[in-house]
Every structure is written in C-alpha cells, then in structure tokens.
Amino acid sequence: MGEPGGINSEIFLKAVSKTRTIKKFIICDPSWIEASLKLFKIDLPINIINDPSEIKLNSVNIFPTKEDVVFRIGKPNKDNNAAIIESIDTAIYLAKNKKVLGIVTLPIYKKILMDDGFKFPGHTEYLSHKDKSDSLMILMTKKLKVATATTHVPISKVSNSLNKSLLINKINILNKSLIEDFNIPYPKIAISSLNPHAGEEGRIGKEEIDIIIPAIEELNKNNINAKGPFPADTLFNKDNLSEFDARLCMFHDQAMIPIKTLDFFNGINFTSGLSFVRTSPDHGTAFNISGKNIANPDSLISSIKNAVLIAKNRNNNA
Numbered sequence: 001m002g003e004p005g006g007i008n009s010e011i012f013l014k015a016v017s018k019t020r021t022i023k024k025f026i027i028c029d030p031s032w033i034e035a036s037l038k039l040f041k042i043d044l045p046i047n048i049i050n051d052p053s054e055i056k057l058n059s060v061n062i063f064p065t066k067e068d069v070v071f072r073i074g075k076p077n078k079d080n081n082a083a084i085i086e087s088i089d090t091a092i093y094l095a096k097n098k099k100v101l102g103i104v105t106l107p108i109y110k111k112i113l114m115d116d117g118f119k120f121p122g123h124t125e126y127l128s129h130k131d132k133s134d135s136l137m138i139l140m141t142k143k144l145k146v147a148t149a150t151t152h153v154p155i156s157k158v159s160n161s162l163n164k165s166l167l168i169n170k171i172n173i174l175n176k177s178l179i180e181d182f183n184i185p186y187p188k189i190a191i192s193s194l195n196p197h198a199g200e201e202g203r204i205g206k207e208e209i210d211i212i213i214p215a216i217e218e219l220n221k222n223n224i225n226a227k228g229p230f231p232a233d234t235l236f237n238k239d240n241l242s243e244f245d246a247r248l249c250m251f252h253d254q255a256m257i258p259i260k261t262l263d264f265f266n267g268i269n270f271t272s273g274l275s276f277v278r279t280s281p282d283h284g285t286a287f288n289i290s291g292k293n294i295a296n297p298d299s300l301i302s303s304i305k306n307a308v309l310i311a312k313n314r315n316n317n318a
Contacts (some may be wrong), residue, residue, distance in 0.1 A: 001028035001087045002106030004069045005076050006285030007295035009036035013107065016060055017045060019304050024104075025061035026051055027087040029069035033062055039073070040293050052099050056318075063090065073291035075110040085110060085118070092130050094274035101311035102277030103302045107285045121152035124271050127278055135273040136173040138246070139255050139261040139282060139308070144236075145182075145246040146255040147174045147272075153287040157252045159194065159207060167191075167215035171248055175224050177272035178245055180317045181310045190235060190244040191216055191228030192254060198231045236262075257280075265298040268306055279303040279313045 012026055013036060026033065030048060037044065037060070048057040055061045067083035093101040105123050120126040128135035140146045149162045149170050171189060178187035191212060195202045195205030202209050212229045219226045227244070233249060236258040249255040259267045259282065267282035281299035289295055 001026055001032070001065075001069075001084065003026070003084065003109040003112075003285045004032050004080055005074060005290065006107060006109065006287050009033060010040055010290070010293065010295045011044050011281070011297040011300045013040060013044065013060065014295075015300045017306060018297065018301050020058055020218060021104050022304060022308060023052070023057065023302060025052065025063050025233065027057055027063045027065060029065050029067070029083055030062045032071050033060055033071040033089045033148055035071050039258065039291065053098070061241060065090070069125040074107045074287050076285075076287070077163050078112055081116045081118070086115065088123070088126065089130070092276075095278075096131070102279065102307040104300070104307055105278060105280045106300070107281060107283065108200070109287075111287050117134045122279075123280060124151050124269075126233060127271055131274050131276070133274055134169060135175060135271050136170050136177070136200050137255075138174070138270045138272050139259045139267060140179065140270055141259060141267050143241055144259060144262060145178075146254045146259055147246060147248045148252055149248060149250050151252060155251065159205075162194065162211050162250060164211050164218075167212065167248075168219060171215070171219055171224060171226055173273040174246055174248060175226075176182065181270075181272060181277075182245075183313050183317070184245050187225060187245045188243070189224070189226045191226055191245045192231055192232045192235050192247065192249045193229035196231070196233075198229050207250075230310055233293040253254065255303045265296050266302050268299055268303045270306065270310065277307050277314065279307040 015084050045059045047061045061250050065083045065086045067086050069252045070077050070079050094100045095103050124137050136147050137151050153161050175187050176186040194207045199205045199208040208229050232254050267279040269282050270277045281303050
C-alpha cells in the first residue's frame with residue numbers, strides 16, 4: 001500500500017477500473033480504502049480476501065493488514081509505519097511462495113520510515129535484503145530501459161561506490177533480465193561514463209580508465225554485448241534511442257532525468273535480479289496534490305500491466 005497519506009489510494013482506485021481483466025488486490029487496512037472511496041466519490045464494491053484465490057474482478061480486493069492505518073490525507077504519520085512494512089513483507093511472502101505472479105509497490109515516504117529505524121533508503125534495497133539477492137534498478141518507458149549501477153547513494157559517495165566487480169555484476173544481471181524478462185535474445189547494452197566527456201582520457205577523472213573500460217572489456221570476452229563508456233550528455237540523443245536495448249548509468253539521477261523527461265507519466269521502476277517480479281510507479285507520494293482527485297494513475301497502470309508481462313515472459317523462459 002505504501003504511504004497512505006499521499007496519492008496511493010487515489011491512483012490505485014483509478015487503476016482498478018482501467019485494469020479490470022487483471023486479477024489484483026491491495027494489502028492494506030480496509031478502512032483506508034473505505035475512506036478513500038468516499039473521499040473520491042468512487043463507486044466500487046469491496047471484497048475482503050484471505051487468499052488470492054478469492055479475488056473478484058470488478059471489485060476492490062483487499063488483503064487486510066493486522067496493523068491499522070491512521071488516514072490523514074496530505075501528511076505522513078509515523079503510526080502507519082508498522083502497517084506499511086507489514087504490507088511489503090506480506091507481498092514478499094506471497095510472491096516468494098508463488099501465490100502471486102508479482103508485486104507492485106506503491107510509493108513510500110522514506111524519511112519517516114528511516115527516522116523510525118528503517119535501515120534502507122528505498123524499496124529496492126529492502127527487497128534485495130529480504131530476498132537475499134543482488135538486484136538492479138531498471139527504469140522503463142515504452143521506448144527506453146535504463147539501469148543504475150548505484151541506487152540511492154549521495155553524489156559525494158558515487159565514485160567510491162563504483163568498482164569493476166560491481167559493474168560486471170550489474171551488467172550481467174541486466175543482460176540476463178533482458179533475455180528472460182523481456183525476450184531479447186542478444187541484448188545490446190550501452191554503458192555511460194561517470195565524468196563529463198567520458199573523462200577526457202583521464203583529464204577529468206579516471207573512473208572510466210580504471211573501472212568502467214576494464215569492466216566492459218571483460219564482459220565482451222564473456223560474450224556480453226556491452227559498449228561504452230559513452231558521455232551521459234549524448235547517451236539519450238533521440239536519434240540513437242533505438243540503437244541499444246538498454247543503458248546502464250552510474251548513478252540515480254543520470255538515469256532518472258531522461259526517463260522522466262521523455263515520458264513522465266508512463267515511466268516505471270522494475271527491480272531485476274529478484275526471485276520474484278516487482279514493479280513500481282516511477283514517482284513519489286505527492287503529498288502536495290493528495291486528496292485533490294487530480295493524480296494521474298498511468299504510471300501505476302503501466303506498472304501493473306508490465307508486472308504481468310514480465311512474469312509471463314519469465315515463466316515462458318524458465
């Protein structure tokens with residue numbers, strides 16, 4: 001359910017009617033959805049379930065949390081942290097035990113969780129920890145897939161976070177995911193530089209020479225079609241978007257900015273490398289517009305549809 005004080009209930013309820021043929025449910029306190037239906041004047045029946053087999057189409061299916069939610073629109077409330085974490089943990093349990101095809105996580109407000117002892121800067125890191133697996137953040141639109149070598153790392157720490165083995169591992173995860181999750185048999189992957197102008201042969205930083213190029217050369221020896229490093233300011237030129245199947249950027253905003261510029265409302269976040277499928281809308285809690293009935297559900301709708309598609313591809317390629 002993510003953060004209940006933001007736009008999550010609004011976009012979920014809007015998405016229900018636009019994804020009618022997909023069996024889905026939300027893990028939350030039912031009172032939150034009941035209040036949201038009244039607030040947004042949406043007429044949909046509620047179906048409380050104890051197992052995914054009890055889902056009804058054309059209903060708001062709710063798998064109840066044990067923890068209650070204090071519904072205060074437009075503001076986070078630390079009293080909801082237990083329900084937020086319970087919702088994620090329940091989803092992970094159901095996914096790992098093959099009760100669902102995949103999970104879609106709605107946005108969380110990281111600060112209030114971390115202030116309350118949550119030790120992870122986002123869903124990606126927490127899911128990887130719970131799954132005991134190496135994961136990779138892939139940001140997607142219909143025309144673009146961009147992965148990040150580092151995720152929620154301060155800019156001041158990005159350089160020290162990079163090393164050859166990390167890049168090799170992340171690109172291997174990306175290559176495997178493109179084959180198994182997206183049915184791309186021989187992926188072509190572009191690798192970004194870290195420094196301006198790809199370091200100008202070491203004059204503006206040496207990470208390209210010391211880390212990125214050696215990683216690409218080793219991957220090529222192992223039949224991974226990785227090219228680069230390319231300067232980040234030319235990597236997303238509209239004339240070469242179709243030249244590669246995916247791109248790997250060195251840090252969060254290198255990847256986020258082109259995705260959100262090219263297709264803000266349809267971008268999604270996919271966590272590859274996990275033992276289960278997880279997607280998410282590529283936006284935040286949007287407290288500033290919560291309760292106003294103006295939130296756009298398209299990113300969530302795309303997340304739901306892509307979770308189904310990726311799960312089917314993965315099952316077919318297993």
